[in-house]
Amino acid sequence: MSITRIQSFAFAGIEAQPVEVQVQIAAGLPVFLVVGLADKAVAESRERVRAALTAMGLALPAKRILVNLAPADLQKEGSHFDLPIALGVLTAMDVLPAEEMARFAAIGELSLDGRLAPVAGVLPAAIAAGARDLGLICPAAQGPEAGWAGEIGVLAPADLLALINHFRGEALLEPPPRGRFQAPSRQPDLADVRGMDGARRALEIAAAGQHNLLMIGAPGGGKSMLAARLPGLLPDLTPREALEVSMVHSVAGLLSEGRLVTRPPFREPHHSASMAAIAGGGNRARPGEISLAHRGVLFLDEFPEFPRAALEALRQPLETGRTTVARAAAHVTYPARFQLVAAMNPCRCGHLFDAARACGRAPRCGEDYQGRISGPLLDRIDLVVEIAPASPAELMRAPPGERSETVAARVAACRAIQRARQGEGVGNADLAGDAIALDAAARALAEQAADRLHLSARGLTRILRVARTIADLAGVDVVRREHVAEAIAYRHRQPGRAAPARRLAAQAGD
Template identity: 60%
Template sequence: MVAHVTTVAFLGLEARTVDVQVQIAKGQGKFTIVGLADKAVAESQERVRAALSGIGLALPFQRITVNLSPADLPKEGSHYDLPIALGLLAAMGIVDAEQLSEYLIVGELSLDGRVANVPGVLLAALHASTNDLGLICPAAQGGEAAWAGRIDVLAAPGLLELLNHFKGTQILSPPQPAAAAEMMPAPDLAEVKGQETAKRALEIAAAGGHNLLMSGPPGAGKSLLAATLPGLLPELAPAEALEVSMVASVAGTLEAGRLIRQRPFRAPHHSASMPALVGGGQKARPGEVSLAHLGVLFLDELPEFDRRVLDSLRQPLETGEVSVARAALHVTYPARVQLIAAMNPCRCGHLGDPALACARAPRCAADYQAKLSGPLLDRIDLHVEVEPVSAADLSLPPPAEGSREVAARIAAARERQSHRYARTAARTNAEADGRVLEEAAQLDEAGQALLREAAERLKLTARSYHRMLKVARTIADLAATDGIGRVHIAEALSYRRQPPRA
């Protein structure tokens, strides 16, 4: 007899159905798992054996074969423990195989028979819902699975409780969707003294989802400005929250099954490797650029990152997704992020300050900034100089406007964009493609003339031209005007990248 149990394999944010086939046949006692399983899956036999022993059951001294079909699909992770164990129990006649056929099963087994948490439960629940199946998952992740909608979820604390449920001696109550994660507090923009130009650039970046690079000496407030951004951005829409939570679920970072409503803010250290930033590694996990999907990726000390690592961001910044290709695996993760970067103008950080500048200026600045490739800088819409804050600035009273007032303007601008792009895939001006953008631009004659003149004098690439138009569209949205005028184009031009100062 061959028992069949359903589980899933994860390829990025795609779940593939896996048929767990268990056969107990005559022969010497041997436990074999086949079907292109990695080491974590191969070790499952020891965890399953110990878990069954922990609840008072023993495997028969016969030949046990577990086939994970399709055999050419890579199987990774510990979530195969529970389906393998239940398949064995079905083959032994302890559990009704027909009952199990109504469920998709994921879960790791502890040696004492408890069911431990695994990544990807939300994705597995959505896949089960699509295929008209229920879901058996760890008890602690029942609230996460319940977000998938009207599906039968059995959130089992242990293998014994699950067996009692199927026998009817103990009923596992259906879990309720976990409460949404709390909004984490962010520094208020009112805490930033001075820096009006940088604040304005940050507001524009937040309103249109634009990439921003801040350059200035140490202690000028670049990191503090970036840290205020989560308090300026609107919370995720329900569909966006599901997207972000799916990435976090696959990465195993979805805390207590709570749906994420605040836009992610990721700030990796400049020593981060390429797999850590864009995804990959042995198991092709999502990187920081995917964990920041629909949120902010903050790269402080930008030139200190490895140049190859930074250049690997060029494609995700343009397409909004990252593809990780391996010989036996090809996965795609979403990566629609807003890049906020900060850097010093040179290695010593005091370029242009007569009292502190090093003797190697301006070559020091040229060498330092040359670590950033032109194509990467071309993908950054806003470049702003953050000047040092004087003692007089620090003694000033707090600004009249804080994060709440600025966030209200940003929310209104985003609402205008939401209506404008309702019939397209774009969410913000930064995501609008050339055709959609030109239809939405509504440039007046003066603005069009200035833009044409700037494109010729500055030798703008097609990408730079459209990015400048997107920034101008956002500035007009903040001003609540339908058309783009000369003043909007002029302000957008002021945020173009400038050559290193002498």
């Protein structure tokens, strides 16, 4: 009686934690047991393994087969343990050589006919295997994905029989093809947006500094149209960022054809999404929309219509860049450094600023509607812009705006300035207030704004961050008074009332 060991992985967030699949075949009543804190999908693997072996003409021995997933106190979830369990059983039956199997980790789901089906988490598993000087055995469709882990041995068979023939030297497996990059998608052009100069300017500032943006305007005013054009202004992800984002998408099972994500993600969930869908969670603590938008954009249309709990769940990730899903058995942390872009009507009917169409409750209806967004969440939004609806005649006469590629070039130049000054991965949206160089007039205006507008420390810091981005777009090393004045003008204002931030900004520009 001996014990065979096959390496595999469980996932905690995007981290692949090592799991040793131990298989013992001993004398006793015929039984197939899987132990080690396995969920239902793992426990059912014994039937898939049995069926796959039967399809190849192999039968399990009439003995006691015990599979232990160690460490036993770590929760094991998912069907990806099918393949390592099957390999452990075949090694214990002397069908596969134990010495060769010790050089590989394995991950994959078995079909009843022995074929290998794709599973989530191949990229983090391949990286973890490489860190332990192991190769990785995975489904054929995910061989290119595993190849992004670097110089590790990858075997990507289409079925279990092909893998057995490889280790027996009867038909060697070819190395999987090299992974490809995400195919570029056609983005709508900013030139389609006519007029709306203030909103276009805010969108450019948001793209350049990765600032959070809220657009308020009547239905059909162009808010969603502007948001859809933001991805076309953003530069490609750096190699490190691309790997981070791809690992999140791999764990979520969204890495199509093993293509590395090279463009910032753009996620736009419906306003009926639950808190677990937005922040992450569920029975298996899957990544939510804020993690799938990591290093990209999370667009929330109809902002106040989202569940209050889902919106409040954004507050901590907006500050820390990560989210933790707490469960009784475990705490799972996912990266969530995203740029929030939101759009909303000024009131329930949407015509608060149109005297001819506004309801009889104006401006109270606007205050009540916007009151659904809590003050602490609004305090985390850097830019708030009101979009006034243009008449059809104005739209017809307005000339086309700048093309996306022109604005994107300015955004890329601004991002390059930030990398040179702050290093890779630290944008203006993450700067500390004392790291922003201000001249005397700009500092005096910032202090005046903090006093007259009753800004929190966070609100003041965010004004300075926006001012830093405006200065970078202008190619200026030190933030000046006019840059701070423009940043102040973007602070949130109560609907239907005088705008103290705009008045102060106008006074500063005089």
